[in-house]
Amino acid sequence: MDFLSILNTAAGEILSPTTAAFALATIGLNIHFGYSGLLNFGQAGFMAIGAYAFAIFTMMVDPTATLGWPSWLSFIAAILVAIVAAVIFALILGIPTLRLRGDYLAIVTIAAAEIIRFTVRTQDLTAVTGGSQGLRGQDYKGDIDAMNPLTGTTYGFGPWTATAYDTWVRIIAWSLVIVALILVWLLMRSPWGRVIKGIREDEDAVRSLGKNVYGYKMQALVLGGTMGALAGVMFILPRAVQPDNFATTMTFYIWTALLLGGAATVLGPLLGSILFWVLLSFTGGLINLLHGLGIFGAMTGSQAGQLRFVLVGLALMALVVFRPQGILGNKKELSFNV
Secondary structure, X not given: XXXXXXXXXXXXXXXXXXXXXHHHHHHHHHHHHHHOOOOOOOHHHHHHHHHHXXXXXXXXXXXXXXXXXXXXHHHHXXXXXXXXXXXXXXXXXXXXXXXXXXXXXXXXXXXXXXXXXXXXXXXXXXXXXXXXXXXXXXXXXXXXXXXXXXXXXXXXXXXXXXXXXXXXXXXXXXXXXXXXXXXXHHHHOXXXXXXXXXXXXXXXXXXXXXXXXXXXXXXXXXXXXXXXXXHHHHHHOOOOEOHHHHOHHHHHHHHHHHHHHOOOOOOHHHHHHHHHHHHHHHHHHHHHXXXXXXXXXXXXXXXXXXXHHHHHHHHHHHHHHHXXXXXXXXXXXXXXXX
């Protein structure tokens, strides 16, 4: 691998479905933390809920075969099932916990996400969730593949060249990201958005004005969680469903992208997600290149590969120290009632 191929691979991450999925999840987390002040460390749990609900519904119910539904209707039904599952999870999670503040809420959400992950990978549910092996992508990709209007072999140019299926997934994923950004922009300009930001600043003051703070928090949790579930669906369309993909590491990636781009901004989650995956890919390729040249001595390839997380972590630390509001953020938006 030469330096040019490393750049091409990193540039390819700009429009990849994975980047789109993380952008969607980061937009949801931005509603939770950036605008509402909710310390949610369980966004990976919402992604897992959406991914498994979508895949299991498609595989077990299969409306296309059993009910004679067209592929597009079956796909939409599976998406709606994922959304409903996320709403139910948000209600179960939020009803007993949204009265908590700060670190307590963070602990509860991260524990809930881990409960979801360990539940879907248990042996007793292997027939439904696939256990620790997960679910094969070919078992739930039939509907979206049948919907694909692209008939060519490959599309795009340069580092953004992809197969017809991957291009179709990219179109769907990035369309959802655009819709989510427009929705957030409109909501935060509305009276609902102003109340949400007021709760982030000082929920006691908002409560004194007669607003139902608990209800607004629940609405924000449901909305951001729904976007997380849709992100989970987009995340599994190019690959298989693996339970360990939804570990706490994924949540930390999402938080990194949010802080990098800037919380409480409309475009911050998008910019942060793109930069995070481009930098992660570039540093990974560069470290592999240097390892091949013997720069790291007796270190194995796996050990050297972990250095990219060290570099990204150092970059994030520098960002927090010198620009804590992120690239697009505003320091005025950093006052949280936690």
